[in-house]
Amino acid sequence: MFEPVLLKNINTPDSHRIDVYLKNGGYQALPNALKMQTDTLIQLVKDSGLRGRGGAGFSTGLKWSFITKDPTIPKYLCCNADEGEPGTFKDRAIIEKDPHELIEGMIIACYAIGAQAAYIYIRGEFDFGARRLEQAIYEAEQKGYLGKNILNSNFNCDIYVHKGAGAYICGEETALIESIEGKRGQPRIKPPFPAQVGLFGKPTVINNVETLSCIPHIVNKGPKWFASIGPEKSPGPKIFGVSGHVKKPGLYELPMGTPLREVIFTHAGGIRDGKKFKAAIPGGVSAPMLTEKDLDTPMDFDSMAAKGTMLGSAGVIVMDDTTCIVKVAMRTMGFFRHESCGKCTPCREGTDWTYKVLHRIEHGEGKEGDVKLLENLCGNIFGRTFCPLGDGAVMALRGALKNFRDEFLYHVKNKKCMV
Amino acid sequence: MNYELKIMLSTKTIEDIKKAIANYPRKKSASMDALTIAQKECGHLTQDVLLEIASLLEMPPVQLNQVAAFYTMYNKKPVGKHHVQVCTNVSCSLLGSEHIVEFLSKKLGVKKGETTSDKKFTLSEVECLGSCGTAPMMQINDDYYENLTEVKIEEILKGLK
Numbered sequence: 057m058f059e060p061v062l063l064k065n066i067n068t069p070d071s072h073r074i075d076v077y078l079k080n081g082g083y084q085a086l087p088n089a090l091k092m093q094t095d096t097l098i099q100l101v102k103d104s105g106l107r108g109r110g111g112a113g114f115s116t117g118l119k120w121s122f123i124t125k126d127p128t129i130p131k132y133l134c135c136n137a138d139e140g141e142p143g144t145f146k147d148r149a150i151i152e153k154d155p156h157e158l159i160e161g162m163i164i165a166c167y168a169i170g171a172q173a174a175y176i177y178i179r180g181e182f183d184f185g186a187r188r189l190e191q192a193i194y195e196a197e198q199k200g201y202l203g204k205n206i207l208n209s210n211f212n213c214d215i216y217v218h219k220g221a222g223a224y225i226c227g228e229e230t231a232l233i234e235s236i237e238g239k240r241g242q243p244r245i246k247p248p249f250p251a252q253v254g255l256f257g258k259p260t261v262i263n264n265v266e267t268l269s270c271i272p273h274i275v276n277k278g279p280k281w282f283a284s285i286g287p288e289k290s291p292g293p294k295i296f297g298v299s300g301h302v303k304k305p306g307l308y309e310l311p312m313g314t315p316l317r318e319v320i321f322t323h324a325g326g327i328r329d330g331k332k333f334k335a336a337i338p339g340g341v342s343a344p345m346l347t348e349k350d351l352d353t354p355m356d357f358d359s360m361a362a363k364g365t366m367l368g369s370a371g372v373i374v375m376d377d378t379t380c381i382v383k384v385a386m387r388t389m390g391f392f393r394h395e396s397c398g399k400c401t402p403c404r405e406g407t408d409w410t411y412k413v414l415h416r417i418e419h420g421e422g423k424e425g426d427v428k429l430l431e432n433l434c435g436n437i438f439g440r441t442f443c444p445l446g447d448g449a450v451m452a453l454r455g456a457l458k459n460f461r462d463e464f465l466y467h468v469k470n471k472k473c474m475v
Numbered sequence: 476m477n478y479e480l481k482i483m484l485s486t487k488t489i490e491d492i493k494k495a496i497a498n499y500p501r502k503k504s505a506s507m508d509a510l511t512i513a514q515k516e517c518g519h520l521t522q523d524v525l526l527e528i529a530s531l532l533e534m535p536p537v538q539l540n541q542v543a544a545f546y547t548m549y550n551k552k553p554v555g556k557h558h559v560q561v562c563t564n565v566s567c568s569l570l571g572s573e574h575i576v577e578f579l580s581k582k583l584g585v586k587k588g589e590t591t592s593d594k595k596f597t598l599s600e601v602e603c604l605g606s607c608g609t610a611p612m613m614q615i616n617d618d619y620y621e622n623l624t625e626v627k628i629e630e631i632l633k634g635l636k
Contacts, residue, residue, distance in 0.1 A: 142564040142603035180511065180548045181604050183617035216498040219511055221546035224602065238499070238506035239538075240545040256500055299566035299607035306608045341565055371607065373566050387568055391602055397545075 339368020342448030344455020
């Protein structure tokens with residue numbers, strides 16, 4: 057039985073309060089981190105093998121190392137708490153139940169990269185979470201963990217909460233930066249990357265909530281401990297959020313690399329109502345779906361990529377054998393169409409057109425050649441957009457078409473669903 | 476363009492907006508905070524409110540308009556006292572969110588996107604609210620209501636009348 061690390065305190069009463077966090081060993085990593093050279097600290101995070109939990113899986117230590125050491129240039133840390141990828145609900149648990157774990161991780165990250173200010177970009181709907189964070193920041197300031205000359209280290213750091221207002225695209229790092237600057241959340245072209253030109257034009261690191269929450273544990277227990285959990289190239293504890301047709305939907309913190317079958321059947325209790333498994337989306341709706349034959353795939357960045365999908369946010373959406381894949385594809389494309397920021401044509405027009413085709417197939421008005429048309433549209437969106445939103449839409453649809461092409465063709469031919 | 480600046484916001488709201496400005500190196504970066512704070516007081520953002528905020532943030536009104544228009548949570552039209560927002564994304568949809576919308580529509584006597592004639596309820600369909608493990612779910616104003624059933628919805632609505 058794996059002992060939870062990140063979620064270990066979420067069932068403790070008042071776990072969001074600083075005295076409870078302190079009683080459970082909180083803010084012990086911070087004084088030790090502040091005594092280290094920043095290079096040593098960054099190396100420690102590199103050695104742990106921690107990879108970004110937002111979905112891209114980029115090495116956190118490496119990301120930090122891109123930031124200039126020039127002390128005259130202001131730098132920023134942004135915590136991505138936008139959590140908008142459908143099927144994902146992990147960061148909310150940390151924000152609401154253990155906000156100090158995140159804040160301690162953020163202060164250490166700020167120290168490592170030389171940032172004196174950090175913003176938590178939280179989606180606007182998480183009003184309760186935003187208030188929890190503001191309260192936690194206030195508590196940390198009162199105890200001297202935030203503000204001027206933290207623990208007599210000469211290091212100053214402030215954290216601010218920035219509330220979004222209902223735009224999925226702001227989970228994309230450059231759109232997130234634009235949004236914190238108080239503008240429309242439309243992505244910037246890269247390069248320059250945020251590590252060079254980020255928030256307010258300054259070098260910036262953007263890390264996910266779960267990523268930053270790993271930091272105090274890595275400092276406390278050492279990089280070797282972290283690296284020893286799960287696969288060598290993709291280590292650490294990982295929060296899996298399981299939703300859909302399972303008996304016990306919810307969050308399960310398990311070693312990275314736990315097979316998909318074990319996540320669904322051992323932890324989430326298997327398929328509900330005596331039905332059979334049909335498919336699972338492994339990492340939020342952008343991740344191509346997997347079927348029965350892929351159930352033994354380990355859930356880590358590399359193994360999922362080898363199967364043509366992605367670990368993403370590890371929000372696992374499970375579908376039973378009564379699920380119409382065409383309908384799921386239509387609903388998913390409807391989401392991307394709604395959330396496309398409108399900046400670039402392939403995404404704005406492509407998601408709209410694709411949705412319309414899926415809509416007519418689902419509603420018994422599909423035309424011969426529609427499946428080919430969908431594939432064609434995918435090819436004209438993928439790789440041709442400013443940011444990964446368009447790619448995500450295509451990956452999701454291609455996953456459905458690859459595994460359930462017959463179901464789409466049946467819909468077109470028979471004007472109805474086969475399930 | 477000439478326009479008349481009216482005072483629409485309370486002193487408390489203006490104070491809160493000024494506090495938010497202090498969180499950023501640039502005044503206009505507080506635009507989202509300001510819109511959120513103002514909406515709490517006003518319910519929805521009228522042109523007069525937007526003009527007043529733009530003047531507080533010393534930014535061109537057109538820029539603030541762009542921001543207000545981009546984000547779905549800023550109400551550009553009046554909404555009811557209770558804004559019922561049902562998630563219908565994939566996880567919720569698999570567990571019957573369409574039925575939840577239909578049930579609410581019947582209970583409230585309005586279609587999606589409409590407000591009841593007494594202005595108490597607005598019914599909206601929204602994208603994923605990050606509560607997939609407790610689907611189906613909805614948000615009413617700032618609060619989440621999860622693991623919804625018909626019985627539960629009836630109780631929730633009763634509590635809001």
